Amino acid sequence: MTPFITLASRAIPLLRDNIDTDAVIPSREMKTTGRTGLADGLFAPWRYGDAAARTPDPTFALNQSQAVGQRILLAGENFGCGSSREHAVWALMEWGIACVIAPSFAPIFKANALRNGLLPVALSGELIAPLAWEEITVDLPSQTVTCGDAIHRFEIETEPKEMLIEGLDAIDLTLKSRPEIDAWTEADKALRPWIYLEKHA
Amino acid sequence: MTQPRTLLAKIWDAHHVADTAAGATLIAIDRVFLHERTGASALKSLAAAGRPVLDPARVFAVMDHIVDTRPGRGDQTLMQGGQAFITETREAALAAGIRLFDVTDRDQGITHVISPELGIVLPGVTLVAPDSHTCTQGALGALAWGIGSSEAEHAMATGVLRLARPKTMRVTFKGRLSPGVTPKDMALTLLATHGAAGGSGYVVEFAGEAVGALDIEGRMTLCNMATEFAAMTGIIAPDEKTYAYLAGRRYAPATFDDPYWQTLRTDAGAVFDREIIIDASTIAPMVSWGTSPEHCVAIDGTVPQGPARAHEYIALDAGAPIKGTPIDAAFIGSCTNARLSDLRRAAAILRGRRVSPAIRKALVVPGSMAVKRAAEAEGLDKVFIDAGFEWRMSGCSLCFYAGGEGFEPGSRTISSTNRNFEGRQGPGIRTHIASPETVAASALAGAIADPRERLA
Numbered sequence: 146m147t148p149f150i151t152l153a154s155r156a157i158p159l160l161r162d163n164i165d166t167d168a169v170i171p172s173r174e175m176k177t178t179g180r181t182g183l184a185d186g187l188f189a190p191w192r193y194g195d196a197a198a199r200t201p202d203p204t205f206a207l208n209q210s211q212a213v214g215q216r217i218l219l220a221g222e223n224f225g226c227g228s229s230r231e232h233a234v235w236a237l238m239e240w241g242i243a244c245v246i247a248p249s250f251a252p253i254f255k256a257n258a259l260r261n262g263l264l265p266v267a268l269s270g271e272l273i274a275p276l277a278w279e280e281i282t283v284d285l286p287s288q289t290v291t292c293g294d295a296i297h298r299f300e301i302e303t304e305p306k307e308m309l310i311e312g313l314d315a316i317d318l319t320l321k322s323r324p325e326i327d328a329w330t331e332a333d334k335a336l337r338p339w340i341y342l343e344k345h346a
Numbered sequence: 347m348t349q350p351r352t353l354l355a356k357i358w359d360a361h362h363v364a365d366t367a368a369g370a371t372l373i374a375i376d377r378v379f380l381h382e383r384t385g386a387s388a389l390k391s392l393a394a395a396g397r398p399v400l401d402p403a404r405v406f407a408v409m410d411h412i413v414d415t416r417p418g419r420g421d422q423t424l425m426q427g428g429q430a431f432i433t434e435t436r437e438a439a440l441a442a443g444i445r446l447f448d449v450t451d452r453d454q455g456i457t458h459v460i461s462p463e464l465g466i467v468l469p470g471v472t473l474v475a476p477d478s479h480t481c482t483q484g485a486l487g488a489l490a491w492g493i494g495s496s497e498a499e500h501a502m503a504t505g506v507l508r509l510a511r512p513k514t515m516r517v518t519f520k521g522r523l524s525p526g527v528t529p530k531d532m533a534l535t536l537l538a539t540h541g542a543a544g545g546s547g548y549v550v551e552f553a554g555e556a557v558g559a560l561d562i563e564g565r566m567t568l569c570n571m572a573t574e575f576a577a578m579t580g581i582i583a584p585d586e587k588t589y590a591y592l593a594g595r596r597y598a599p600a601t602f603d604d605p606y607w608q609t610l611r612t613d614a615g616a617v618f619d620r621e622i623i624i625d626a627s628t629i630a631p632m633v634s635w636g637t638s639p640e641h642c643v644a645i646d647g648t649v650p651q652g653p654a655r656a657h658e659y660i661a662l663d664a665g666a667p668i669k670g671t672p673i674d675a676a677f678i679g680s681c682t683n684a685r686l687s688d689l690r691r692a693a694a695i696l697r698g699r700r701v702s703p704a705i706r707k708a709l710v711v712p713g714s715m716a717v718k719r720a721a722e723a724e725g726l727d728k729v730f731i732d733a734g735f736e737w738r739m740s741g742c743s744l745c746f747y748a749g750g751e752g753f754e755p756g757s758r759t760i761s762s763t764n765r766n767f768e769g770r771q772g773p774g775i776r777t778h779i780a781s782p783e784t785v786a787a788s789a790l791a792g793a794i795a796d797p798r799e800r801l802a
C-alpha cells in the first residue's frame with residue numbers, strides 16, 4: 146500500500162455530517178469490477194449540477210479553483226457511513242485525497258482507508274472548522290495536525306500507524322503468522338468440527 | 347470463579363489466534379460471504395496476486411445486488427454494464443472453488459437472508475462479508491460484520507483478520523412492544539434517540555424482554571440496522587428459538603445437543619462499556635422524515651428541525667405532521683424486511699384492498715427464492731398482486747439505485763429498507779423508511795399512514 150508519513154496541503158472543507166459512501170461514490174458510478182476509473186464519479190451527486198452531462202456545480206468545494214491539487218478533506222461527523230464499498234476510498238485517493246479529517250468515521254470506511262494508505266484523522270468539530278482552506282500539515286509519526294501556530298494531536302492505534310508509515314501490505318504481514326494460524330485451526334477442528342465443511346464439488 | 351464475560355468476549359477469546367507485535371489481534375474467521383457487487387473484485391485481486399483461498403469450503407457467494415428481479419431473468423441486468431459483475435463473479439467463484447448461489451439457483455437470495463436460511467451463519471461463529479448489512483446475521487448469535495474488499499481478500503487468503511478489540515454496548519429493550527409496532531420501529535427509535543453515530547466503536551448486544559420475545563426473523567431486522575448506528579455490528583444471544591430455527595438447515599450441525607451451545611450468552615454481572623435502556627412499550631410505529639436514518643419520528647409526530655440540506659432534499663418543513671404526507675411509490679423488500687413474516691404482516695393489511703390510485707409504482711421483492719416459494723404456497727403473492735403490487739424474483743432490487751431500473755423522477759417512496767440517504771433509491775428520489783406494515787398501510791392511503799388504524 147501507499148505509505149503515509151507527512152502531508153502538507155490546503156484543507157478542502159466539506160463540513161456535512163453523515164456523508165455516506167453512496168454520496169462519495171454512487172453505485173451507478175462503480176462501472177467495473179476493478180479499482181480504478183472512479184475519480185470522475187467522486188461525489189457525483191453533489192459535484193455535478195447535472196450528473197449525466199457532468200456539468201460542475203461551481204458552489205461545490207471540490208470544484209473551487211483553490212481545491213485543485215489539494216490532498217486533505219475536512220468533513221463532519223460519521224464520515225463514510227453506509228455501504229461498505231471500498232470504492233469510496235479508491236475514488237478519493239484517485240482524485241488525490243490522502244487524508245480525511247472528521248470528528249468520527251464509520252468503522253468500515255476507517256478500516257478500508259487504513260488498508261489503502263488513506264489516513265483518517267479524528268479531531269473535534271471545533272478544531273476542524275478553522276482549518277477550512279488553510280495550509281496545514283498532517284504528520285503521522287508525531288500524530289499532529291499543524292495549522293500556523295496551532296498544533297492538534299490525534300489518536301491512532303499503533304499497528305495501523307506503523308503499517309501506514311512503512312506502507313506494509315496486511316496480507317503479506319499476516320502470512321508470516323501462518324504457523325500460528327495453522328496450529329490454531331488444527332486445535333479448533335477438534336473443538337468445533339461443524340465449522341469445517343466438506344469441499345464444494 | 348472466572349470473571350463474568352460478555353458474549354462478545356467469549357467469541358473473541360475463542361477466536362484469538364495470536365497477538366501482533368504492535369498490539370492488534372489475529373482473529374480467526376469462520377465464514378466469508380461474497381456478493382457480485384464487491385465479490386468479483388476481491389476474488390480477482392486475490393487471483394492476480396497469486397494468492398489462493400485458504401479454505402474455499404468456508405467461502406460462499408451469491409448474486410443479489412444487481413440481478414434482474416423480473417420473472418424469467420438471466421444474466422441480463424437493468425444496470426448498464428452490470429452483466430460483467432455477474433459473469434466475472436461466476437468465473438472467479440468457479441476458479442476459486444467456492445460455493446456460489448447463482449442467478450437461477452433455487453437458493454438464490456439476498457446474502458443476509460440466505461445465510462441464515464441455509465445455516466451458514468451459526469451461533470458463536472465469526473462471519474464477514476464485504477457488505478455493511480452483514481450485522482443482520484448477528485441475530486443468530488454470531489459475530490458477523492461488514493468489511494471492505496481488501497479485508498475480504500485478507501480473510502480468504504489468511505483465515506484471520508488483524509483487529510483491535512471493539513468496545514461493548516448493551517441496548518436493553520425492556521417491556522413488550524404494542525400491537526402494530528415492530529423490530530424495525532425498535533431500530534428506528536434507537537437511531538432517533540441516540541444518533542447515527544451513536545454506536546461508533548462498539549459491538550452492540552441487543553437484550554431484554556422485548557428482544558427475547560422476537561422471532562428470529564424479527565431479530566434479524568433489529569440487528570440489520572446496527573450499521574446505521576455506526577456500530578461494528580449487533581448481536582443477540584442465541585436461545586432455544588435460535589436453535590429450533592437452525593435445526594436441520596443444510597450447512598448447520600446435525601444437532602445442537604452439545605453443552606457448548608448453551609455457553610454462548612453474556613454471563614450475569616458482565617460489564618459493558620456502555621448501556622442503553624429503552625422501554626419497548628412506549629415505542630410507536632416510526633418513519634423517517636429526512637436523509638439520515640437518525641431522522642425518524644413517531645408516525646403521529648411532526649417533522650423536527652434538522653439540517654437545512656435534509657429539509658430541502660426531502661421537501662418537508664419542520665413542524666409538518668409526517669402522517670398524511672402524500673407518496674408516489676411503495677417498496678417492500680431488502681435484507682431488513684423481506685422475510686416471510688414481513689410479507690405475511692404486510693399482506694394481512696393489504697388483503698382484499700387496493701393501493702391508492704396516487705401510487706405509481708408498488709413492488710414486493712422477496713428476500714430469497716425460498717421466501718418467494720413459501721409466500722406463494724400461502725397465496726401471499728395473490729394478495730399483493732390483487733392489491734396492485736408487482737411480485738418479483740428475489741434480490742436487492744430498488745433498495746438501492748445502480749442505474750437502470752428506478753422510480754419515476756421526483757418520486758416520494760415509502761420503503762421497508764434501511765437507508766434514506768440522498769439518492770439512495772435514485773437521483774432525487776425521496777425515501778421514507780418504515781416497517782412493512784407502515785409501507786402497506788401507506789400504499790393503501792397514498793400517503794404516510796399509521797398501520798395500527800388497519801389492524802382493527
Ligand code: SF4
Pocket residue numbers: 411456457477479679680681682741742745746763764
Ligand atoms: S437489500 Fe439493500 S441494504 Fe440489503 S444488502 Fe441489498 S442493497 Fe444492501
